[in-house]
Amino acid sequence: MRDAHAINLSWLLRLRWGAVVGQGGLILLAHLGLGMPLPLLPLFATVGVGAVSNVALGLWSRRPREIREWMLWAVMALDVVLLTVLLDLSGGPFNPFSTLYLVHIALAAVVLHARWTWALVALASACFGTLFVRHLWVPGGASGATHHHINDVPLHLEGMWLAFGVASAFIVYFVQRVTRALAEREAELMAARAVTARNEKLAALATLAAGAAHELSTPLSTIAVVARELERRAELSPAGREDAQLIRQQVARCHDILAQMAADAGASRGEAFVAVTPAVLLERVLEGLRGRERVQVEADGRHGQEQVSLPAGALTHAIRGVVKNALQASPPEGRVRLALVREERGWRLSVEDQGAGMPAEVLARAGEPFFTTKPPGEGMGLGLFLARAVLDQLGGKLELRSVPGQGTRVEMTWPVERLRQFAPLSPEAGEASVQASGA
Known part of the structure; x- marks a missing residue:
């Protein structure tokens, strides 16, 4: 049974592949479809870093190993840094897809504890602030920024709408799938607890049967021996002999009941x-x-x-x-x-x-x-x-x-x-x- 961190990592890997494909498609759409001059080589190199890291992470996670929470945070932190580089190469804070920072923060809130989530919030805020420093507050900090599509307000607004849709789709898809996987794991845990509880009750029944069999076997054997001796006495009347035989029959029945009780309580588990x-x-x-x-x-x-x-x-x-x-x-x-x-x-x-x-x-x-x-x-x-x-x-x-x-x-x-x-x-x-x- 996989733990929660392993489940989260598996879905994070799938989400990262979706991000790689989406980033590549958006770069080509902006450059070829909208005619925006973009530095394709650095952009695709950055996307390639994300793809290579995902391949390496997938191969690493195939072997049985413990997944720790800081590993998930490190993967998300890498994605925040790569997103920052992509935004820096394509308009900085003017790029409407800067809202994708919220995707990483939302995912962190779902799969990480509070301290790791706040750490990612601090990292994303620092990276986003760096874009403002380079493109707005430092003269000449990012060449080519004046030619970005911020000069075309309608196009920028349309990009914001598209970025909102992409961010919403990623958040909903990932949160729902992770929640479903965690619910399945919880159901497995509940089933395992039920089996454990039944085994504990079975062990208690075995102990009860053991005590009853141990305490009753000796007096029943004594009764059977005495009844057999009574049958052998010549002075015993026929009616008395029948009573002695009845006692032996009932003792034998008690033996069978004890044997069955021991089997019912789990003695057959060693079969x-x-x-x-x-x-x-x-x-x-x-x-x-x-x-x-x-x-x-x-x-x-x-x-x-x-x-x-x-x-x-x-x-x-x-x-x-x-x-x-x-x-x-x-x-x-x-x-x-x-x-x-x-x-x-x-x-x-x-x-x-x-x-x-x-x-x-x-x-x-x-x-x-x-x-x-x-x-x-x-x-x-x-x-x-x-x-x-x-x-x-x-x-x-x-x-x-x-x-x-x-x-x-x-x-x-x-x-x-x-x-x-x-x-x-x-x-x-x-x-x-x-x-x-x-x-």
């Missing part, structure tokens, strides 16, 4: 990447899923056997949570549509339900941890949150679209090639996951 086809991935998603007969799968057959390197367990669990949400949101006879499509950069999986949809205020909060509209006991509000966290780690994304009365559409995308590794969990969370699954 190794394996090669798997999207078709096999969908089969794993639907395997053992209650209500799978209501799921309609539409897969891209042309690329169905293409293998992708990813953490199959984590992604399978993430997609399964989204599909389970869609089944719960749809009426009992409603169907859920899964559409898997191969795109240029990766795969896109769409999950559409036939539920009641979500209003805007609910849609804005969907995906927050522990936010759910389900009845108590049917969900904790972690499915979308964990799915988005897994896709973020893969370099993909999750998007929600919903219209009240028309159902909800969840789109999940992930790249063909893995873009980043999953971050490993803390040793405590990994240990808790092992204890929860093996207790």
